[in-house]
Amino acid sequence: MRLGFLGTGVIAAAMIRGLAGQGHRILVSPRNARIAAELAAEIPGVIIAPNERVVADSEVVFLCLLARDADEVLPGLPFRAGQSVISVMVDAPLGRLRALCAPATDIVITIPLPPIADGGCPLPVFPASPALEALYGARNPILPQPSEAALSAHLGVSSLCSPILDQLLAAVDWLGAWTGDPAAAETYVAAMIRAYLPECARGGELAAALDSLATEGGLNATLRAAMAPAKDSLRHGLDGFRGRLGLPPAKAEPA
Numbered sequence: 349m350r351l352g353f354l355g356t357g358v359i360a361a362a363m364i365r366g367l368a369g370q371g372h373r374i375l376v377s378p379r380n381a382r383i384a385a386e387l388a389a390e391i392p393g394v395i396i397a398p399n400e401r402v403v404a405d406s407e408v409v410f411l412c413l414l415a416r417d418a419d420e421v422l423p424g425l426p427f428r429a430g431q432s433v434i435s436v437m438v439d440a441p442l443g444r445l446r447a448l449c450a451p452a453t454d455i456v457i458t459i460p461l462p463p464i465a466d467g468g469c470p471l472p473v474f475p476a477s478p479a480l481e482a483l484y485g486a487r488n489p490i491l492p493q494p495s496e497a498a499l500s501a502h503l504g505v506s507s508l509c510s511p512i513l514d515q516l517l518a519a520v521d522w523l524g525a526w527t528g529d530p531a532a533a534e535t536y537v538a539a540m541i542r543a544y545l546p547e548c549a550r551g552g553e554l555a556a557a558l559d560s561l562a563t564e565g566g567l568n569a570t571l572r573a574a575m576a577p578a579k580d581s582l583r584h585g586l587d588g589f590r591g592r593l594g595l596p597p598a599k600a601e602p603a
């Protein structure tokens with residue numbers, strides 16, 4: 349396929365690496381210059397081109413800009429009806445994208461993460477996108493969403509990686525202080541957690557893993573109880589994103 353990427357930064361690079369070797373012709377915009385040059389040198393079929401050509405010569409255009417730059421960059425580019433536009437920009441809702449990319453109407457939003465370079469990256473999307481499915485579906489689970497709000501809620505939860513990694517590193521520090529070998533402590537913690545995560549959870553697998561760690565009075569159950577307040581902190585933090593993500597306010601607690 350003829351693909352175009354507007355904005356050649358961290359996430360565009362990961363998405364392009366995830367498409368390498370599949371015979372696509374991929375136009376990338378010249379910014380960031382270093383990343384664009386690396387991709388063009390590394391991956392056959394990647395060509396650096398001005399933004400106008402990226403849009404004019406592509407069947408599918410990926411919007412990988414910072415949302416704050418979209419109003420300046422997108423108007424005036426030769427989008428056309430029938431072209432697929434896939435935005436990965438946080439803070440750029442569909443209504444705004446429709447105005448910026450007219451007359452294109454096939455516009456979807458998805459949430460890739462850098463591991464898409466190697467596959468296995470969940471891709472929630474709204475509305476459903478045959479183009480995204482065709483390009484990434486073989487190596488990544490595509491998760492079509494029923495509404496823009498449902499998609500935006502995924503954005504909130506995508507922030508979970510950082511606090512969870514922070515907790516894991518606290519455990520690594522604690523273990524390393526006892527063993528004197530922080531590197532081995534990191535190996536242990538990362539491998540242990542990976543071993544408990546199902547390859548593909550389709551409903552109930554995470555709860556089953558938790559159940560297997562619930563022996564009353566056991567170390568797992570004891571630490572979980574001690575850390576229970578962290579669950580409220582998590583819900584509170586996620587609820588704090590409602591305004592930014594365009595989600596309706598929480599229902600009032602019944603009197």
Ligand SMILES: NC(=O)c1ccc[n+]([C@@H]2O[C@H](COP(=O)([O-])OP(=O)(O)OC[C@H]3O[C@@H](n4cnc5c(N)ncnc54)[C@H](OP(=O)(O)O)[C@@H]3O)[C@@H](O)[C@H]2O)c1
Nearest residue numbers: 355356357358359377379380412413414415436437438460
């Ligand atoms: N990184 C992630 O994990 C992630 C995950 C999901 C979604 N996103 C979203 O993806 C988007 C890109 O994020 P990122 O992390 O890849 O940011 P980034 O590395 O800063 O990439 C943004 C790119 O846009 C380029 N750019 C700026 N002005 C441009 C112009 N006039 N024409 C063409 N390109 C221009 C920048 O070039 P210069 O470097 O030359 O300024 C940069 O290469 C954001 O909206 C972000 O919310 C990111």
